[in-house]
Amino acid sequence: MSDSIKQIANQLNYPKGLLAGQGARVIVSDIDAAKASDVANKIRGNGGEAVAVPEDLLRDEYIKELVGKAAEFGGGKIHIIVNNASFTWDAVIHKDTIVALHATVPFKLVREAAPYFPTKDGEPRNIVNISSTSGLHGNAGQINYAMAKARVVGLTKTIAKEWGPGFGVRANTVAFGHIETRLTANKEARTFVEVDGQKIPLGIPEKQKKAGGVVPYVDIPLRRPGSTTEAVSAILAIASPLSSYISGQTISVTGGRNM
Ligand SMILES: NC(=O)c1ccc[n+]([C@@H]2O[C@H](COP(=O)([O-])OP(=O)(O)OC[C@H]3O[C@@H](n4cnc5c(N)ncnc54)[C@H](O)[C@@H]3O)[C@@H](O)[C@H]2O)c1
Structure with missing residues (x-):
């Protein structure tokens, strides 16, 4: 990541994810259950709100x-x-x-x-x-x-x-x-x-x-x-x-x- 992108990411509260960082409650949908749970866990672990609902x-x-x-x-x-x-x-x-x-x-x-x-x-x-x-x-x-x-x-x-x-x-x-x-x-x-x-x-x-x-x-x-x-x-x-x-x-x- 370049420095300017890092800056933008920090401003946007990137650790929570860009959308969750702005207060969105995120439903993570993906056929890959492990990936969906990982994303939802990361958002929650950083104080955001998310739930994984994986499937096809x-x-x-x-x-x-x-x-x-x-x-x-x-x-x-x-x-x-x-x-x-x-x-x-x-x-x-x-x-x-x-x-x-x-x-x-x-x-x-x-x-x-x-x-x-x-x-x-x-x-x-x-x-x-x-x-x-x-x-x-x-x-x-x-x-x-x-x-x-x-x-x-x-x-x-x-x-x-x-x-x-x-x-x-x-x-x-x-x-x-x-x-x-x-x-x-x-x-x-x-x-x-x-x-x-x-x-x-x-x-x-x-x-x-x-x-x-x-x-x-x-x-x-x-x-x-x-x-x-x-x-x-x-x-x-x-x-x-x-x-x-x-x-x-x-x-x-x-x-x-x-x-
Ligand atoms: N990466 C690029 O260069 C590029 C270019 C043009 C458009 N896009 C579009 O951007 C979007 C995101 O793609 P990406 O590049 O992040 O790819 P990606 O493979 O990283 O993400 C796509 C996700 O869709 C999930 N998925 C696939 N089939 C599914 C199904 N049947 N049910 C539920 N989930 C399913 C995959 O598991 C994967 O996690 C897509 O719509 C893609 O067409 C990407």
Whole structure:
């Protein structure tokens, strides 16, 4: 982490996590139960409020359970949804699972949470859908992922148009470029997710990541990938009251790539 990012992180009370540091009660949802509990424990260990509700978002009953538990934890209210779950399984065509996880799951989650959103209590409500430069600009070899990530833009804009009037619900899309996470780790590190007993390798081959050869990350004006702190900061910024007049937008968090 650079010094300036550390400063921002400290100001934002990063040890609790960026959202919990600002007072959010966080429901951590992930198919990886150990990871979800670890995140929730870290937030609680640093004085924040969080609970892990791990499971597979591709299971409809879980979406119901997740929304129910979120509402319970929020004292009968839900104020923010971040539709973020993902893995990549690149192929020229097919692989419905990727479309289901990145487009149908966000739709189903928002539909399930609908009773908690267009409300008249005057409190801010936010949906943040996570997209990708692949969804906005296309990416050869990622037709399933790119199509699904494009769809959430339509979902976002429609929520903004339907639930903005009269209710003040804001919805925005945050589209990431290259952020350093498991998704973009070196493929050579050999991390996998398991789908129906099949091991799907994650990551990007190292050679491909530094596109440009002599000048690494030549397609990114800032010449580096983003950190997870920078990625979550963008989500916090768009969900916060400082962005209270921003709705229906797609915010690219890419270090300037794909201008
Ligand atoms: N990292 C990047 O460069 C990049 C670029 C563009 C967009 N994105 C998007 O950012 C978001 C976050 O991705 P990330 O890079 O942090 O990846 P990540 O792999 O670190 O996190 C994604 C999480 O989703 C969970 N998940 C996968 N399938 C699930 C399921 N069926 N049910 C519940 N949880 C499930 C995984 O266990 C994982 O913890 C994703 O929507 C991704 O598409 C990332």
